[in-house]
Amino acid sequence: MISRYRFQAGTVGPWRIDRISAVRGAGLPAAARLAILPEPDSPPDGGAWALHGVISNLRYATGDEVAGLRAVQPGLGRAEARAAALIPIRKTQAWWDLPQDARRAIFEETSHHTRTGMEYLPQVARRLLHSRDLGEPFDFLTWFEFHPAHEAEFDALLVRMRATAEWDYVEGEVDIRLRLD
Amino acid sequence: MISRYRFQAGTVGPWRIDRISAVRGAGLPAAARLAILPEPDSPPDGGAWALHGVISNLRYATGDEVAGLRAVQPGLGRAEARAAALIPIRKTQAWWDLPQDARRAIFEETSHHTRTGMEYLPQVARRLLHSRDLGEPFDFLTWFEFHPAHEAEFDALLVRMRATAEWDYVEGEVDIRLRLD
Numbered sequence: 001m002i003s004r005y006r007f008q009a010g011t012v013g014p015w016r017i018d019r020i021s022a023v024r025g026a027g028l029p030a031a032a033r034l035a036i037l038p039e040p041d042s043p044p045d046g047g048a049w050a051l052h053g054v055i056s057n058l059r060y061a062t063g064d065e066v067a068g069l070r071a072v073q074p075g076l077g078r079a080e081a082r083a084a085a086l087i088p089i090r091k092t093q094a095w096w097d098l099p100q101d102a103r104r105a106i107f108e109e110t111s112h113h114t115r116t117g118m119e120y121l122p123q124v125a126r127r128l129l130h131s132r133d134l135g136e137p138f139d140f141l142t143w144f145e146f147h148p149a150h151e152a153e154f155d156a157l158l159v160r161m162r163a164t165a166e167w168d169y170v171e172g173e174v175d176i177r178l179r180l181d
Numbered sequence: 182m183i184s185r186y187r188f189q190a191g192t193v194g195p196w197r198i199d200r201i202s203a204v205r206g207a208g209l210p211a212a213a214r215l216a217i218l219p220e221p222d223s224p225p226d227g228g229a230w231a232l233h234g235v236i237s238n239l240r241y242a243t244g245d246e247v248a249g250l251r252a253v254q255p256g257l258g259r260a261e262a263r264a265a266a267l268i269p270i271r272k273t274q275a276w277w278d279l280p281q282d283a284r285r286a287i288f289e290e291t292s293h294h295t296r297t298g299m300e301y302l303p304q305v306a307r308r309l310l311h312s313r314d315l316g317e318p319f320d321f322l323t324w325f326e327f328h329p330a331h332e333a334e335f336d337a338l339l340v341r342m343r344a345t346a347e348w349d350y351v352e353g354e355v356d357i358r359l360r361l362d
Contacts (some may be wrong), residue, residue, distance in 0.1 A: 002316045054314045056187070059240075062282040101243040133235045133314040135183045 003055045004039040004057035005107040005129060007086060007141060010047020015084060015178040019110040023092070023162070025172035034086070034178055036143075042168055053129025053141040060107050065114050081125060085154065087136035088131075090172030096132075111164035120157045123150045138172060148179070183219060184236045185220040186310060188267060188322060191228020196265060196359040204343070206271065206353035214339060215267070215359055216322075232269055233320040234310025241288050246295050253302040262326035263361040266335065267320035269312075271353030275312075290346035301338045304331045329360070 009017065009028070013035030020028050031048035039052065058066065074081075095103065107113050117126070125145040132139040146154055158175070161167065190198065190209070194216025201209050212229035220233065239247065255262075276284065286292050298307070306326040313320040327335055335358065339356070 002314060004316060033280055054316070056314050057277040058281055061280050063280040096238040097244050099244040100285070113336045131315055133183060133237050133311055135185060135235070140340045 003106045005052045005053055005055075006037045006042060006045070007053075007143075008034075008035045008037055008042075008045070008047055009033070009049050011165045013045075014180060016156050016181050017176060017178055019175075021177075021179045023173035023175050024170055028088075028174050028176070029117045032098050034176075051131065051141055052136055053131040055127070056130045059091045060104050060110065061114060065108075068118060069114070069121070072118060073124045074125045076127055076143075076145055078125065078145065080147045083146050083148040083151055084178040084180075085144045086141045086176040086178065087158075088172070088174050088176075089140045089142070089170055095169035106166050106169070111134070111159070111161075111166035113164070113166060116157070116160055118160075120153060124149070124154055124157070126180070138174075151177075160162055185266055186234055186236075187217045187218045187220050187223060187226070187231045188234070189215070189218055189223075189226070190220075191216075194213050195230075195361060197362045198359055200356075200358045202356045204354035204356050205351055209269075209355050209357070215357075216294050218357055220331060221316075232312065232319065233315055233317055233324055234312040235315070239312045241285050242295060243357055246289075249299060250295065250302070252298060252313055253301045255306045257306050258324065259306065261309075261328045264327050264329040264332055265359040265361075266325045266353070267357040267359065268323045268325070268339075269353070269355050269357075270323070270351055271319045272319045272350045274353045276350035284329055287350070292342075292347035294342070294345070294347060297338070301334060304328070305310075305338070319355075 009031035011032055014031040015036075016032040017031055017034055020030060022028075029048045037043075061069070098106075101114055108115070127143045129141040129143070130139070130143055144154065162170075162173075186259070190212035192213055194214040196217075198212055198214040198215055201211060203209075210229050218224075242250070279287075289296070304327055308324045310322040310324070312322055325335065343351075
């Protein structure tokens with residue numbers, strides 16, 4: 001039921017790593033290639049670094065928001081989507097100590113996370129993986145795929161997201177850019 | 182930050198297992214004793230069975246509910262709390278596919294999970310662990326501690342919980358009763 005994946009950086013994999021930027025907190029070591037592997041059926045961890053996450057249930061989205069997202073969000077693996085970003089994020093303990101209604105209010109009513117993201121669909125396909133309960137160094141891994149011509153728009157989305165009240169609770173963020181070659 | 186624990190059933194541990202009842206779905210093998218071990222610093226899994234869970238953030242409780250719970254909920258490890266229950270639960274895929282607002286509405290506005298539970302505090306101490314994202318056979322493990330004289334009240338709480346709309350989404354439940362001896 002729960003699908004667990006490993007983002008394995010090293011010398012193999014279909015994605016070429018062009019850039020690893022530490023946005024907040026520590027970065028990640030340089031590496032040439034990235035492979036996305038289903039667990040537990042893949043070879044053991046190795047290479048430069050590995051991050052793990054699971055596809056889990058929605059944590060904040062309402063029924064209306066889910067319907068809106070499904071109407072416009074493209075799937076992963078489109079032939080033209082040869083650019084990608086992997087953005088691991090860790091939030092503060094203060095965030096996790098908030099009750100559900102307070103987190104929801106900051107996430108959407110104040111910061112418009114879903115509403116803002118939807119403006120950039122269907123150009124950007126996205127998959128959120130959860131890592132926090134696995135004891136990983138980051139709480140989430142978000143994987144984005146887009147046509148290389150849309151990278152500037154994607155950058156603009158990140159600028160808007162990072163200016164929100166939600167990002168006051170982000171203490172770790174790395175921005176990894178990749179290309180299929 | 183994330184505390185992971187193993188509930189290890191076998192021949193050792195402070196808790197004597199008196200009874201293992203399959204409430205919905207498959208049960209668990211018989212065993213004599215239970216130990217609760219912090220991970221990853223404990224010896225490897227062994228014995229009759231082991232279930233793993235993490236202490237994670239709240240998923241449904243509002244600020245008001247958290248304040249109410251904190252005001253009356255006792256801590257674990259009270260000297261008089263020599264009876265315990267471990268109740269692993271697995272919910273259906275239909276539950277996990279619901280958006281957050283629909284799950285919250287069933288959990289509290291319809292089924293009054295928190296409100297009902299609060300009626301039985303401070304007699305019953307409780308700790309919820311999350312297992313679903315770990316790929317475990319159950320989604321949650323809840324550990325309850327109480328004075329043996331309060332076991333009938335605890336049973337009454339379970340009867341009420343199992344009659345709620347929330348329990349329409351429970352497909353696996355095991356009720357394990359234990360004593361300190």
